[in-house]
Amino acid sequence: MELSTSILLTIALAPLVGCLLAGFLGKVIGRVGSHTATILGVAISCGLSMYVLYLLCTDAAQVYNHNIYTWFEIGKYTASVGFLVDKLTAMMMVVVTFVSLLVHIYTIGYMHEDAGYQRFFSYISLFTFSMLMLVMSNNFMQLFFGWEAVGLVSYLLIGFWYKRPTAIFANLKAFLVNRVGDFGFLLGIAAVLYFLGTLDYATAFANAPTLVGKTLQITQNHAWDAATVIGILLFIGAMGKSAQVPLHVWLPDSMEGPTPISALIHAATMVTAGIFMVARMSPIFELSESALSFVMVIGATGALFTGLIGIVQNDIKRVVAYSTLSQLGYMAVALGVSAYAGAVFHLMTHAFFKALLFLGAGSVIIAMHHEQDMRYMGGLRKYMPITWITMWIGSLALCGVPFFAGFYSKDAIIEAVGESHRWGASYAYFCVLAGAFVTALYTFRQMYLTFHGKERFTVVHDDHGHGHHVEHKDDHGHHEPGIMHETPKESPWVVTLPLVLLAIPSLVIGFFAIKPMLFGGWFGGAIQVHEANDVLGELSHEFHGAAAMALHGFAQPPFWLVLAAFVITTYIYLFNPSVADRIKNALKPIYNVLNHKYWFDAVYYIVFARGGIALGRALWKGGDAAVIDGVLVNGSASLVQRIARGFRALQSGYLYHYAFAMILGLILLLGGYWLVGQ
Helix, strand or coil, X not given: XXXXXXXXXXXXXXXXXXXXXXXXXXXXXXXXXXXXXXXXXXXXXXXXHHHHHHHHHCCCCEXXXXXXEEEEEECCEEEEEEEEECHHHHHHHHHHHHHHHHHHHHHXXXXXXXXXXXXXXXXXXXXXXXXXXXXXXXXXXXXXXXHHHXXXXXXXXXXXXXXXHHHHHHHHHXXXXXXXXXXXXXXXXHHHHHHHCXXXXXXXXXXXXXXXXXEEEEXXXXXXXXXXXHHHHHHHHHHHHCCCCCCCCHHHHHHHCCHHHHHHHHHHCHHHHHHHHHHHCHHHHCCCHHXXXXXXXXXXXXXXXXXXXXXXXXXXXXXXXXXXXXXXXXXXXXXXXXXXXXXHHHHHHHHHHHHHHHHHHHXXXXXXXXXXXXXXXXXXXXXXXXXXXXXXXXXXXXXXXXXXXXXXXXXXXXXXXXXXXCCCHHHHHHHHHHHHHHHHHHHHHHHHHHHCCCCCCEECECCCXXXXXXXXXXXXXXXXXXXXXXCCCCCCHHHHHHHXXXXXXXXXXXXXXXXXXXXXXXXXXXXXXXXXXXXXXXXXXXXXXXXXHHHHHCCXXXXXXXXXXXXXXXXXXXXXXXXXXXXXXXXXXXXXXXXXXXXXXXXXXXXXXXXXXXXXXXXXXXXXXXXXXXXXXXXXXXXXXXXXXXXXHHCCCCHHHHHHHHHHHHHHHHHHHHHHHC
16 A cells, blocks of 8 residues: 555644644743644654554555645756655654654753743744655755755754853854855755756656766866765765764754753754765765765764764763764764665664753753753762663663664674775774774763762752752852752653653664664665675674674674773772873873864864954955945045036126136137138
């Protein structure tokens, strides 16, 4: 049977209806009405998405690829709104709607005191609609619409607390950096239209082999391979949206937004849009070794070097943010070695455990009364047992400990890179292997600083034993951190329930999904890999089941690196905390490099921000003020004024002046006739 168009439309539009109700009628229906409408809309989408995935997995339904509405037709070019729903799409739909549903529920507890409650629910529901339009699209035009829509909603959510200057700076930064990537993405879509003559996925992928041998003259003396140009341009779009080096700088600053959007947008869904897009475009990327090497090297660089920054972070959310950058690098590496299924598999497992870690960090922030610095936490496990246990599950999954979800996807990527002989594979293998050690370092450090060791905060009580807020300030007038007005406590059930529900797939989803998704051809025609590039096919000969893979993982280098990091962090943060400061002082130059984030922000600010301001000022003063206003506008006016002043002097009003002018004119006229006669 074929999937119902009405079901797919309901999946896409139900969150939009909730968004409109909360956005335009929020004051009428109130807080309860707003969160009820949006949660119901996303719940309907989630339930129907799971139903669609079930039908596709059981072969009860065929792949759906139809246009719903034709936007425009210009000659042979057509732009439509349509859906392509195969197993790749259905899996993304379930991940997006399930995580979004839990984030909606979590938001009830996290944002209950915020004045923008209804507005926030409207935004996150609009984001869900935009993301669904992106992943369900069957053509490049609709893909670009969803791509830009999630970017717009991300801008609105990062700057949700618009009275904070840091939030406004962060959302402007995210918007501008993403525009750089989106410019490349738009050029890539234009190149697809130019070479393949269509915006429809199915037609473009069917015509993709015709790209072989075609070139594009970009530089004067060198013709570029068409497939390489398209692949690199499309991936530049992914570099912006999926925060790949060097367009990664916006994601850590986006932590200025409320924690629920950190989980929804910057861990589970929006930042993975670029990974999904490259996997969807596998028929094109498979035609260019150069484009795939480019993807792999960029991803490997991010996997290791952005992870290193996480080691020196003290803000609990920023540690998780740099972890996201690192894991997105792993996904890009998998794409670069043609292990598209491995990248998407890691995308799925990462969505669960990273959303869990972000929401867990938010639960800690609630308990600590919006204190985010881990140096003023410690010993929270006895106050927050559910948050503590679930975050440990997420952390072990992130580190790739055998039997946890992250192990299966992360280990498969490392093994796939080891099998690849593509240019840059050796560098990538070193980065992903070293990245396993780095990931464990900052993850265990975060857990120990937050939940273990002695308490590094003070609860000030009044005479009756009740906590109260005391205004402690330092010499500069800043509030002194570590002073709390009441003892931390576990978050309410609307916060802890999503943590538990995310912890379950973080534990088991990898065990059950690895065989069909990586080695069972589960994606079918949605992902196309040339036989010579099929590294996962090579690994399948050594796969003997999920349990055997996990047991074998205990003897592999990634696990030993994780174990080494565990031993180091346990010794330092549980038994000898002073070692951390000694290491910091001994490695001061390296610490400074990491603390300044390799000076990417400084360079961008000096070159592009200040450079843009300087260029704008030069154009303003030199071009607008001096040339346009001074010469063209004011200069023209003053010239006319001077000419008019001269003519005005001739109009004296005296009769003898006019008579003299007439006689003078007559003399000149006669003189002219005489000269002509001669």
